[in-house]
Amino acid sequence: PKKYWDLYNQEDFAMPPNGKLPPGYPEHAANLAAHEMHKYSDYEGELPTDFSDELNRRLLHGYAAATSYADACFGRIMDTLEETGLAENTIVVLWGDHGFKLGDHSTWVKHTNFECDTRVPLIVRDPRIDGGKSTPRLVELIDLYPTLCDLTGIPTPSHCQGRSFTGLLTNPEAGHRIDAYSTYPAWKSLGHSIRTGNFRYTEWHEDETGEVIAKVLTNLKDDPGEETNVIDESKFAGQLAVAQERLALRISQSATARAKSAVPETVPTSSAITIDPSEANLRQTIDGFGGSIAFWGTHADDEALGAALEDLDVSIVRAQGEVSPAGVVDHNRDILQRAMKLNPDLQILLTFWQPRSAQHLEKEYWLDVVEEQYELKPNLEEEWADELVARIQQYLDWGINVTAVGIQNESNWSKPGTQTCRWAPERLAAFITEQIKPRLEKAGLADLAIAAPDLAYVGHEASEVKRFLPTLTNPDTDIAAYHMYDSYSGDMDGSLERLVENSREVGKLRRDNFPNSRFWMTETTGAQWNSDEWHTYGWTREMTEHDKAIKAARYIHTTLADAEANAFLWWGLVYSLAPEKVTNPDTRQKHRDEGLVLVSEVQENERQKFLERTKxxxxxxxxxxxxxxxxxxxxxxxxxxxxxxxxxxxxxxxLVVVAVNDTDRGQMLTLKVPLQFKVEASTQTDQNRSGESIDAGTILPPRSVRTVVFQKQ
Structure with a gap:
């Protein structure tokens, strides 16, 4: 309408300055002909570069007028909602399905992978939420569907690929996505693009062969108009590695999701489970859940620490006890003191990785290399025992609630160059009884629990547990501890069943040999931090983050139900992304795999910023x-x-019941409990839910975990 045309003076408009394509950007993927505009009545010449200055200004004028008209129409809708009293009961979303070039790169309209074509407006108004906020976080349009389901209380359908961003509406700094993925076809190729932080990375894959025929990395902070390609600049090697890693993963996940959606849903199977909580069926007492805060997450900010400790309600935190390799004596002090403020009852398991003191940092002082593995020099056992007990006392003096001490992290594995130390089972048992126990008693710390041997892996048919029975059955070992890092590489059988079989054998050994000791699984994750090639059974780098989350649930289940452990601790309770200098995609992926809560790899004001809660x-x-x-x-x-x-x-x-469905089909789950117990609550994590309430009687979808709480009436 003329009213909106007259709002603007055409002479005030000018073409944008970014008239060039970045080097390496395929011309056939840049829509230089602006094909959609050929339908316009006043199209001039063969290409937009033939347009006169007058036509360019008129087009810009028309776009501004049309935008103002759309804004006015939207205002009429909002006014009507207010006038009819519907505003307080209506969620409104304003969004666009694509961006639009206004002379950018000397062309017009959309149909490319450029930022100006893929970035869209998105405004959400919910009358229950205070408005006027914006967020720098990335979302994808597929996130709208589950978000609206969340806001309206409607269950999110299982076919949804997006994730709800409801949390961003109340906390704009909350974690959501670390990247946004989009695709658009070009001539005989498909452009895959990903936005990560301040960078956009795009690859074009040839249709017939899948070969990558072009690659462009743009730095949107320094070059918002995307006229330069920084892919060959060494200072951006880290950002390029991150982008390539994430894009490959998103392409793979997209293909997997399409394949799953093409498979017709099968009829769910039915499972009826009787739960009889009589004394004859009661087994081990649970000591708690927790994880490690070590190395990569020791400067996490308060939001990340709160997510890890309060949101997860953990009761045990494991931390490194000795002086750092650089000689820092209080590297864990700040974060553990802040953790104690959040939960004064938090139990700290102080574990020692490698003999070291502020006076003697060098490995050569403490360790011999025997069969290519570190071992403590026999003549230094007393000195190391003195240092170990002194470090415990130091943490207690800092107000940190050390309730247990891990004498040696991964005592059955060592490798030169790492923070490790191997012990023979009999020697470790003797060290505990002859050196550690008397010193703890002398220091007034007799109540401190001793955890050992903290095995790196249990071995085939629990062979390492059998070998370390002298330590595990030692009366002075209060907590029998192990890690669940039994792994595979290459063409080895990496099925999760191998881990389950080992865990069942561990449980049998526990019952037969040390039934009265507390039994803690103190560390696990899917990706092995000491090698790019090895993974815990059941885990692959290529799995989606959701499937990895389901495998993590399987690890918890086999620890508690098969190994019959009293506690489960994940390795990276708080963990950082890989430093930018790390370009190996496997290593970068491991950082994501190892963390429950992720923080930035860089510090701002001595804090690592919270990024996200992983699946x-x-x-x-x-x-x-x-x-x-x-x-x-x-x-x-x-x-x-x-x-x-x-x-x-x-x-x-x-009664609390947790069910894991790690199959590709739904399961009808019927829980038979004593009559006096009634369902109090039910929550579920699946492809589209993250610990949300759900009817306990509904089908348990593929790849999901459900917790049902029953209360006695």
């Missing part, structure tokens, strides 16, 4: 938020296709 965070929370210290596991007969565990509260008034 593993939510499957971990399906256990840690509901199974409290003191609960006892209830033995039950598991169905073939589900992993189900049950736990009873100390007062026997609450």
């Amino acid at each position: 593993k965070f939510y499957t971990f929370r399906q256990y840690s938020n509901f199974i409290k210290p003191g609960y006892r596991r209830v033995e039950l007969r598991e169905p073939e296709e589900l992993q189900v565990s049950a736990f009873q509260s100390p007062d026997r008034r609450e």
Whole structure:
């Protein structure tokens, strides 16, 4: 309408300054002909570069007028909602399905992978949420559907690929996505593009062969108009590695999602499980859930620390006890003191990786190399025992609630160049009894629990557990501890069943040899931090983050139900992204895989900024938020296709059941409990939910975890 045309003076408009394509950008993918504009009545010449200055100004004028007209129409809708009283009961979303070039790169309209074509407006108004906020976080348009489901209380359908960004509406700094992925076809090729932070990276894959025929990396902070390609600049090697790694993953995930959506849904199978919490079926008492804060997350900010400790409701934190390799004596002090403020009852398991002191940092002083592995020099056992107990006392003096001490991290594995030290089982048992125990008693620390041997892996048929029985059965070993890093590489059998078999053998050995000791699984993750080639059974680098989260739930289940452990600790309770200088995509992916809560790899004001709660965070929370210290596991007969565990509260008034569906089909789950127990709550993490409430009687979808809480009436 003329009213809106007259709002602007055509002479005030000018073409944007970014008239060039970045070097390496395929011309056939840049839509230089602006094909859609050929339908315009006043199109001039063959290409937009033939347009006269007058036509360019008129087009810019028309776009501004049309935008103002659309804005006015939107205002009429909002006014009507207010006038009719519907505004307080209506969620409004204003968004665009694509961007638009206004002379950028000497062309017009859309149809490319440029930032100006893929970035869109997105405004959400919910009358229940204070407005006027903006966020720098990235979202994708596929996130709209699950977000609206969240806001309206409608269950998100299982076919949705997006994730709800409801959290951003109340906290604009909350974590959501670290990248945004988009695709657009070009001549006989498909452009795949990803936005990460201040960078956009695009690859064009040839249709027939899949070969990458062009690559462009643009720095949007320094070059918002995208006229330069920084892909060959060495100072951006880290950003390029991140972008390539993430783009490859998103392409793979997209293909997997399309394949799954093409498979017709199968009829769900039915599983009925009887849960009898009588004394005869009660097994081990749960001491708690937790994880490590070490190396990569020791400067996490308060938001990240709160997410890890309060949101997950962990009761045990494991930290490195000795002086750092650089000689820093208080490298864990600040974060552990802040952790104690959040939870004064938090138990700290102080574990020692390698003999070291402020006076003697060098490995050569403490260690011999025997069979290409480090071992403590025999004549230094007393000196190391003195240092170890002194470090414990130092942490206690700092107000940190050290309740247990891990004498040696991964005592059955060592490698020169790493922070490790190998011990023979008999020698470690003697060291505990003859050196550590007397010193703890002398220092008034007799109540401190001793954890050992903290095995790196349990071995085939639990062979390492058998070998370390002298340590595990030592009366002075209060907590029998192990890690779940049994792994595979290459063409080896990497199935999760191998881990389950080992765990069952571990459980049998525990029952037969040290049934009265507390038994903690103190560290696990899917990706091995000491090698790019090895992974814990059941884990692959290529799995989607959701599938990895389900595998994490399987690890928890086999630890509690098969190995019959009293505690489960994940390795990276808080973990950082890989430093930019790390360009190996496997190593970069491992950092994501190892963390439940992710923080920035760089510090700002001596803090690593919170980035996101990973999907593993939510499957971990399906256990840690509901199974409290003191609960006892209830033995039950598991169905073939589900992993189900049950736990009873100390007062026997609450039952918690956790079911993991790691299959490709839905499962109808029927839980048979004593008549006096009624469903109190039910939460679920699946492809589209993250620990959200759900009807306990609904089908358990593929790749999901459900927790059902029953209360005695």
